[in-house]
Amino acid sequence: MRSEIRPIYWRRGVVYILDQRLLPHKLRYLRLKTARSVAKAIKDMAIRGAPAIGVAGAMGLALTAYHSRAKTRERFLSELKRSYELLKNTRPTAVNLFWALERVMSVIIIKSDASIEELKKLILEEALRIAEEDVEANKKIGENGARLINDGDRILTHCNAGALATAGYGTALGVIRSAFAQGKRVTVYACETRPRLQGAKLTVWELMRDGIPVKLITDNMAAFMMQRGLIDKVIVGADRILAKTGHVINKIGTFSHAIAAKYHNIPFLVAAPFSTIDFKSTLEEVIIEERDEREVLYIDGKRIAPRRAKALNPAFDITPPELVSYIITEKGIYRPTELKELGSEQ
């Protein structure tokens, strides 16, 4: 097995982000020194995946703190607040971003008597801790989820919920990695995931790198594969899970696979860390990001549709709890409707 994929890391005041828009053809890191450039990397999807953008957001705040020349606490906090707003307004759907930003900002509130220098240190530590904890959570998710995978399973996945979508190891792909490491023979069918093709470009790349058998299909082949008896499980990640109702918000196309899985009585599994669970929001409060129509009208810079054609581009969809068999987290495996009972622990 090759060295582990590091989608994002911190080194001496610089955030390194693997530019996922260039994969699988080029492996190149962005070197970012400001929260603004991190915000742009999130918005333009150089880094994507709910846990990964959470980590990126935290490191963005850490950059502002680290490089701040503020002499007063007031000035320092106002710089941080500005970066917080910038980072928060990049993408509206995944909840991990808000969770991570809040967590870093709360350091300031908790340590209300700390000096600027102390705060700089504490903020960086918190950002790095979020990244470390994410990898640990993923490994635990993998361990928990692998119990649901049988030897010989043929697993359908959508988008990329791998190392690239997290601080490392991955959620849905973490479960697959963990099962594979235990010696279970698995075959993965990766849905290409239009419009941005994260399945074709990222998931296939990650799995091939680890020597895990994978075949690429277009999103619209999934139901047919199920009908032919070629799929034993579906595993996906999540961008937000609503604890109150058990709805799973994830990359556009997930819902379609969930309906087809239900129709064929195939287990539909969601793997995600607790940071993806939203204990507050109701379904009505969730904003589904609508991205630029050009992501649909063009592929890799080439126009596929006629001139003046219009397109829609919702980036996520919502899978209701009755279509979800299990939610695999680092703390255990739950039915989607069981999550509301965990709310009080938060």
Add this chain to the structure above:
Amino acid sequence: MRSEIRPIYWRRGVVYILDQRLLPHKLRYLRLKTARSVAKAIKDMAIRGAPAIGVAGAMGLALTAYHSRAKTRERFLSELKRSYELLKNTRPTAVNLFWALERVMSVIIIKSDASIEELKKLILEEALRIAEEDVEANKKIGENGARLINDGDRILTHCNAGALATAGYGTALGVIRSAFAQGKRVTVYACETRPRLQGAKLTVWELMRDGIPVKLITDNMAAFMMQRGLIDKVIVGADRILAKTGHVINKIGTFSHAIAAKYHNIPFLVAAPFSTIDFKSTLEEVIIEERDEREVLYIDGKRIAPRRAKALNPAFDITPPELVSYIITEKGIYRPTELKELGSEQ
């Protein structure tokens, strides 16, 4: 409204085929003089769509007959038989091709005392009649189907079942055209239809040309659109309909939309001429064409997946009768399970 789209026509011993691989960017006709070149055009999908390849097959045979220098009836028939085999073995799933080829060949059997010159004339007439009848059937399908369309309907369609998929006017798009001509305000959501993007490239182009409101979506957005209450009907064409059981074989992705439509209680309509109905075969006898994996790995010549990645590429899927509300034909509208009762008429 602009002039009608002519995907295929005959003029003085030459078959003109609009090269659909170049649409929507270029409008260029192939000039074909041999059955072999027509077979290649079908195989390479310069022309596609079940009724259209039926017409192309018939015209391919007519080319062989027209240009034959055979002096004996035996020689003439052997040339035709060779072309028949060539054309028959281009694509295995759509039944119209076999139907049209049989129909042309049966002229020879029926007119067993005709001279070579007479046969040449009869074969060409039969091929041209198949094309004419297809346009007439489509207009009748449109008329019948338009009764199911309400003013204000938002209609989802998949792939291209338009003028380009037929000898003209279209099946699913014929229904939409007909409703639109009656003054019903419709909006079409065209699924792009991976891997070959016939929805993005052909359907959007056809509808824009006619001034019918259309928006492009990726295939995996369909279920989400239904969930949001934005779709009133789904209409697709078909490559083969099994009269015995009511199964509908159509472009990959159709089945997925049908499951989602059922889940949301949205009518799922199939529009097709009688030449698409297979009164003989059982489900087990249908061959689902598996096309080259490069259609999935590359888009417009550009590789999207990592090197050495593998892909699957089934070109069609099978929608069971319980997911199909109505089948709209030139002879009337049927429930899928009613088709078997029509078998005796054939």
